[in-house]
Each structure stands twice: as structure tokens, then as C-alpha cells.
Amino acid sequence: MLSHSPRAISVAGMANGNFEQRTGGAARIFAPWKDPAVRPLLRIEAVTKRFGEAEAVSQLSLDIYEREFFALLGPSGCGKTTLLRMLAGFDQPSAGRILLDGNDLAGVPPHRRPVNMMFQNYALFPHLTVEGNIAFGLRQDRLPKAEIAARVADMLALVRLEGFGARRPHQLSGGQRQRVALARALAKRPRVLLLDEPLSALDRKLREDTGFELMELQDKLGLTFIVVTHDQEEAMMLADRIGVMNAGTLAQVATPAEIYEQPNSRWVADFIGDVNLIEGRVVSAGLGEAVIDSRAGGRLRVAQNVDAPVGATVWLALRPEKIEIAAREPAAFDANRLIGQVHDIGYLGDVSILRVRLDSGFEIKAAVANRTRLIERPIGIGDRVWLSWAPEAGVVLTQ
Amino acid sequence: MSAPPPAPQPGPQSGPQPAPAPRRAFGMRLLVLIPALWLALFFVAPFLIVLKISLSQTVIAQPPYAPVLDPAGGLPALREFVAGLSLDNYALLVTDALYVTSYLRSLAMAAGSTLLLLLIGYPIAYGIARSPRRIQPVLVIAVFLPFLTAFLIRIYAWVNILQREGLLNEVLLALGLVREPLALLSTDAAIVIGLVYSYLPFMVLPLYASLERMDDSLLEAAADLGCPAWKAFWLVTVPLSMPGVTAGALLCFIPIVGEFVVPDLLGGSGAMMIGQTLWVEFFSNKDWPVASALAVALLAILLAPIVIHQHLQSRTLGGG
Numbered sequence: 001m002l003s004h005s006p007r008a009i010s011v012a013g014m015a016n017g018n019f020e021q022r023t024g025g026a027a028r029i030f031a032p033w034k035d036p037a038v039r040p041l042l043r044i045e046a047v048t049k050r051f052g053e054a055e056a057v058s059q060l061s062l063d064i065y066e067r068e069f070f071a072l073l074g075p076s077g078c079g080k081t082t083l084l085r086m087l088a089g090f091d092q093p094s095a096g097r098i099l100l101d102g103n104d105l106a107g108v109p110p111h112r113r114p115v116n117m118m119f120q121n122y123a124l125f126p127h128l129t130v131e132g133n134i135a136f137g138l139r140q141d142r143l144p145k146a147e148i149a150a151r152v153a154d155m156l157a158l159v160r161l162e163g164f165g166a167r168r169p170h171q172l173s174g175g176q177r178q179r180v181a182l183a184r185a186l187a188k189r190p191r192v193l194l195l196d197e198p199l200s201a202l203d204r205k206l207r208e209d210t211g212f213e214l215m216e217l218q219d220k221l222g223l224t225f226i227v228v229t230h231d232q233e234e235a236m237m238l239a240d241r242i243g244v245m246n247a248g249t250l251a252q253v254a255t256p257a258e259i260y261e262q263p264n265s266r267w268v269a270d271f272i273g274d275v276n277l278i279e280g281r282v283v284s285a286g287l288g289e290a291v292i293d294s295r296a297g298g299r300l301r302v303a304q305n306v307d308a309p310v311g312a313t314v315w316l317a318l319r320p321e322k323i324e325i326a327a328r329e330p331a332a333f334d335a336n337r338l339i340g341q342v343h344d345i346g347y348l349g350d351v352s353i354l355r356v357r358l359d360s361g362f363e364i365k366a367a368v369a370n371r372t373r374l375i376e377r378p379i380g381i382g383d384r385v386w387l388s389w390a391p392e393a394g395v396v397l398t399q
Numbered sequence: 400m401s402a403p404p405p406a407p408q409p410g411p412q413s414g415p416q417p418a419p420a421p422r423r424a425f426g427m428r429l430l431v432l433i434p435a436l437w438l439a440l441f442f443v444a445p446f447l448i449v450l451k452i453s454l455s456q457t458v459i460a461q462p463p464y465a466p467v468l469d470p471a472g473g474l475p476a477l478r479e480f481v482a483g484l485s486l487d488n489y490a491l492l493v494t495d496a497l498y499v500t501s502y503l504r505s506l507a508m509a510a511g512s513t514l515l516l517l518l519i520g521y522p523i524a525y526g527i528a529r530s531p532r533r534i535q536p537v538l539v540i541a542v543f544l545p546f547l548t549a550f551l552i553r554i555y556a557w558v559n560i561l562q563r564e565g566l567l568n569e570v571l572l573a574l575g576l577v578r579e580p581l582a583l584l585s586t587d588a589a590i591v592i593g594l595v596y597s598y599l600p601f602m603v604l605p606l607y608a609s610l611e612r613m614d615d616s617l618l619e620a621a622a623d624l625g626c627p628a629w630k631a632f633w634l635v636t637v638p639l640s641m642p643g644v645t646a647g648a649l650l651c652f653i654p655i656v657g658e659f660v661v662p663d664l665l666g667g668s669g670a671m672m673i674g675q676t677l678w679v680e681f682f683s684n685k686d687w688p689v690a691s692a693l694a695v696a697l698l699a700i701l702l703a704p705i706v707i708h709q710h711l712q713s714r715t716l717g718g719g
Contacts, residue, residue: 090619110622123620127638136634137624188624 030240031255032065039102041066041224042087042192047096049082049248056082058248059096064192069218069225071235074245075271080228083245084194087226088117100191111140116190120197122181124169130156130180131165137188155183158217175206182214186221195227199234211237232272236260244268260319265399269317274353276323276364277397278316282308290396292316297360300336303391308398315397320367322393325354327378330388337388340364342381354379356387446698453691454484464687488692498676498693502700505673508587508662509655512594513602516651517644519595520602524643525636527603528610535611542603554593554664561589561665585667593661598654602647609643610636645708653701673697 032038040063049057057079064070072080085091086098089110098105105113116137124133134155138148156162159179169177178201185193198214199207215238218225229235235242236256243253251271252264263269266277280294290306291299292314300316308314324330330337340358351367358364366387368379379385455464466483469476492498527538545553560566561583568580583589613636621631659674666672671679673693681690 088619088623090622109627110619111625111627115623117620117623119616119620121614121616123614123616125617125620125635127641136621136626140625140630184624 030067032068033063033241038065040064041068041101042226043097043099043102044083045097045099047083047086047093047098049079049086049091050094055248057086057093060248060250061096062243062250062253064224064226066224067218067222069215069238069240070227071239071242072226072228072245073232073235073242073272074230076230078245079248080230080245081196084117084196084226084228087192088115088194089113114191115194116185116188116192117194118181118185118196118198120200122169122177122201124177124180124184126169128168129165130161130167130169130172133169133180134184134187136184141188151187155187158186159183174201174203175210178202178210182217186217186223190223192224192226195225197229197231198227200229200231207234208237214238236272244271246271262395263317263397266315266317266397269395269397274320274365274367276316276318276320278318278362278364278394280314280316282306282310282312282314284310289391292396295360296362296364297338297358300394301334301391302394302396304396306396306398308396312398316394317397318364318389318394320353320365321351321369322389323364323366324388325356325366325368325379326386326388327383329386335388335390337386338364339384339386342379342383342385345379345381354385356385358387446695449691450695451484452687453488453695454486455688456483456485456487457686457688462687463685488688489696491689492692492696501671501673501676502697504670505656505658506700508590508594508672509652509658512591512598512655513648513652515591515595516598516602517648520599520606520647521640521644523599524603524606524610527607528613539604539607542600546600550597551660554597554660557589557593557596558584558664561592584665587666589665590662590672593665594655594658597661598651601650605646605650606640606643609640609646613639642712645711649704649708652704656701657697 042064044060044062044064047057047060048055060079060083072083074080082091086093087105089105089108092106100114125136128136131152134152135148138151143151152165153162156165159182161176161179161183164172164176164180169180172180178198182198185195195214199210202210211234214225225238227235227238236259239256241253241255242259244251244259246267252259252268254262259268259272263272263275269275269277278294278296278300280292280296280300283291283293283299285291285306285308288303288305290302290304292302292306294300294316302316306314324335338358340356342354343357344355346353346355347370349370351369354366354368356364356366364387452464455466457463458465466480468480472479523542527535527542530538558565562568563580563582563584565584567583568577571577572580617635617639618628618631621635622628626634657674658672659678662672663675663678666675677690677693677697680686680693
């Protein structure tokens, strides 16, 4: 059950940092979606949304759990924003149901839903001060003045904007505005907080810091967050689970590590991160292992149950950073190995991406961590190199 | 506002822009000269002439006021000229009840009409701003369409509509709403109808401009925070359209105070608005100095709302 627990898998890039941050020393394993006894907080049942002829969301079902940080990830136009707007109540499903705490939200207008949204452009009221913006929702609930003031002060402290209460939105920087929008949406203590591209308007450095702050906040407040984003790094960093959306449907729902390591289709593998997709035919498939005759050249071994008959066309998805690259033939005897010529090197600082043209004409991308200084690196353009990877490194996809 | 505390994080923030290059500044100054020259030629110079006449005395002569400056007379002539100027006409304006009531009446009529214009113009502008984007230009043109016919003809048409045997009375009689024709023409009501009709586009357009560029997501944010639609209108739409409200109100109020044609054609012969009083002084009484004093005083009165507007504008909303 817990084989994909954060510590069991080493994941490249952001996701790794994410797990370290979230689990910390306590190694909390948060996976209510694996426990059949836990009831979901939000249940989306076969929801379809049509705009005229076009279906923005089709027959989409999804459960989201209390205290979960869920990311809806997909390219623009995949329907993720439409789904979010249906949760907020700005759009009504053409078919299907949305249940919150077991109650059908159909016909409940946005101002009666215990759900708040942080808008992509923040939608701060320009005629109100920071305090006025944060207090706006509380005033609608007719809370006593003293309580509103206390909660506004709490919220300002929470997003570290003490002393900014009297300012107007146009007197703030982009990052400060983002925090005001967050404070305003959190002030009412929503059952679910919806975040529409929360980090996309921030510059890169600020985005990472703000992302960590968001995760800390969510953990501290024990709230359920649903974030919509087109940025896979953002989704991988923030979320407990990611729902990858494509053309109005969910292509895969899983933890960031599962999505990255075990994509369920070529589309997901290709959308998330960089991948080599090697087409081939199944030669033999046994318990926990299979052999594939690949177009890249020769037979490749995989340590996986392949759910396809012998002779079927499958694809081996292989992440560039899983490939070892060496000038001499590798010694490891069970590894897959291919030989080719380096014809391009992309230097990215932390890693370099090598494009290697195999003797079969097939091209493979391999990533090499730049642990040594540039001068000492032995491989250059035009060199003959060996590519090798363990049978466990790739994943076989049947669709 | 208290001094802002330092930002808690060293996020990249855009600092103040450096001053533009001097050559460009020179070009900009030349550009500013164009409106300045225009103002000097067509506002400042005529105003100074009117101001001078307002300080003169009426005489039966050509021109019908004295003193007249004779540049050939040198310094003594100038001294005599200055000695001949007086504030007598302004003293007359504040002491004679005719002028005071005329001013007050104009201000009251303008205030009432502007309020009505706002009440009628706001729903129209709101309706246009909320309609599908591709038909909005058509609706804006429709608001302006009456302006394609001459102003005087349209006001005469109102005479026709409002008179005893006019269109409105015939309709009211036919519907059985009244037994006898109403006396509409030559009343204050007729003036207000004419004013509201004439100035509506000047109210609708600035309102539409401010409503149209409002971000819909602000209303969604209000709804999301627990605000029903009617309340969001009061808490978000109305405050954000205030620049349009003040612009529209000023665009209507200021010319209405000095309006002549509408009250003259639709109003009664009793009480006059200031534009009519001025006309009478100028053309019937041939008293140019008093007419000029009336005009200068009117300008001074109307300066007040403009100054208030400028003050408000510099104080409120910067960027969106």
C-alpha cells in the first residue's frame, strides 16, 4: 500500500524538495484517497459542461479529501478553469453533480457556498484598502466589528503584511497583492479554497518562495486547497495529488511522484517533464519482467508487469536523467545498453541535456548532472558514447 | 497616511523612473504650447476683454461703455482709464434681488436636472455596458443619434409635444388619464424635460466609459465572498463608477447653469435663468457692463465644482 511513500522514491527536481519539506522529520504519510473508510470532502460525479456545441468538461469524476492540496494540471483549454468555476458556482454543470460534505451544490449561488476563490488576477477591490478587502467577506456575514478587526489583523499577520492594512492595492507589489488576495480568500475560513493559477503572475524566484509559503499555510490551517495551474513545476511542488487534465477529462490522478515515475499514458508522460518514448513490440512478458524489441535498436529489458500480449505495440517511457552515459562500455551486466554518437549538448547549468543519435537512427535525450567543472567533463559533441539504464528505470505504456 | 513600513521581503520592485532626457523634455514643452496658445487666444484674451467691460460704466455711445483705453494717450491716459474702472456692477449683482434669484434659480434647475439625468442615465449606461460586446457600439451610437438633427429643431419639436393641443396631451386624453389638457409648456417641468432630453448623452457616455472598463472578476470576487448581486452593485459597481458619475454630473451641470435656449423656448415668461437674464441685459437693455459682470460672476461660481472635482480626482484611485 505504501510503496510510493515519499521516502521510498527518489524523484528528480522539485518533487523531491517538496516531499522533504512536507513530511519533515515526522514522516507524516497523508493518503486518505487510499483509505476506503475516509469519505471525500468534495465529490465530483460525472460532471459535464457544455458551451454551445463544445464540451469543456466531459463526464469528469473526482474525489477530493479534507486537508488535501490538490492540483488540476493541464494545458490551456483543457477545462480545468471551467471545473474550478463550477466548484465556485460561477458556472453550472450541464450534467452531473458536485457534492460538498455530502450536500449537492446544484442551485447554490456563489455567495452561499462555503468555498472561496483566489482569482488569477487577484481581483482585489481597487477602491478599498487592504483591510477593506480582507474584511469584505466578513462584513457580508455581519460579524461584530471587533471580531472583524481581530480576524483582519490575524490574516494580515498570517500573510506577513502587518502595517500594510491602510494601503490601496495599487500601492503594493505583485507579491504583496497576491498575499492580500490569499488573506481575503482565507478570512472566511472556507471549507475549500480554490486557487486559480496562484503563482503565475509572480516572477520565478518569488514563485518558489511563495509556493513554500502556500504549503506551510495549508498545513498550518488544515484547509483543503484546490489549485488550477498549467505549470507542472507549480503543481508538482504544491500538491499532494495532481489531476492531469486533457480535453475535458482527467488523464491521470496520482501523487506527483507517481505521475512522474508511472505515467499511465504517453500523453501524461510527455506532458509532465521530459521523456524519451521508445516504441517497440512485446517479445516476452512474465511476472515482473518483460522484453521489448525496440525501434531504438535491439531488445530492452524492463522490470515490470506488462499488460499487453506478445507482439503488441508498446512504448517505453524513459526519463533523461535515468540514463547513464559513459565513454566506455558499462560493466553492469543486467543493464540495457545502446551505443550512439553525441550530436548536441544543451547546457542548463545544473544539468546538461545530451542528444545522442543511435546507430539505428533513433535519437535519445539523456541528462547529465554537472557535478564537475566544465573543463573536466570528458564527453563532447561527436563522441561515441554508451547509454545504459537499469530495467527498473523506465515504464512501459500501452496507450 | 502614515509612513509605509519596509517591505518584509526583498522582492524586486520597480523603482522610480529616471527623468526623461532633456531633448525630449524640450519637445514635450513645445507640445504643451499648442493647447496653451489655444487657451490664450480663445479663452484668456476674450475673458480679459469681458472682465474689463464688466468693470466699465454703460454709456450711450459706440462702444456702449466707458472708459475706453486710448493707447496713443500714453501714461496719463492709462492712469485716467484705470481710475474710470469700478466694481459698481458687481455691487449691483449682489444687491439687486433679480440677479440673485436668477443665479439661485439656475443652480437649482441645474442641480435638479443633473440628479434626474443621473437617475435616468445610470441605468442606460449600465444596460449598455452589460450587453453583449458586439452590440455595445450600436447602442452607444443610438444614444447619440438624436444629435444628428439640429438642436433648435429638436427643442421646437418639444414645444409641439408639450403644448396645450400637443402630442403628449392628446395621448393622455385619448388614454383617459386626464380629463383636460395639462398646462405643460411654459412651466419649470417643461424646462427640466428639455434639459434632461438634451443633455442625456453627456451623462451616459462618461458613465458607460467607467462601467465598461470594470473588471467582471471583481463582481465574481464579491459574490464569492458572500455578497448577493444587488449588494455587489452597491459595494463594488457604484463606487468604481464614481469617476464616471462626477464627470457626467459636471459635464451636464456646468452648461445647464448657463443654458439659454431650452428655458427660453420651453419655460415661462416669469422667472428667468441666468442665461436669459444675461441675454436681456445684453440685447434688450444694451447694458454690456452688467451683462459682462453677470458672465464673470457665473464663471466664478462654476469654478467651484470644477475645483472640487479636480481635488477629488487627484485624491482617489490610482491604477486599477
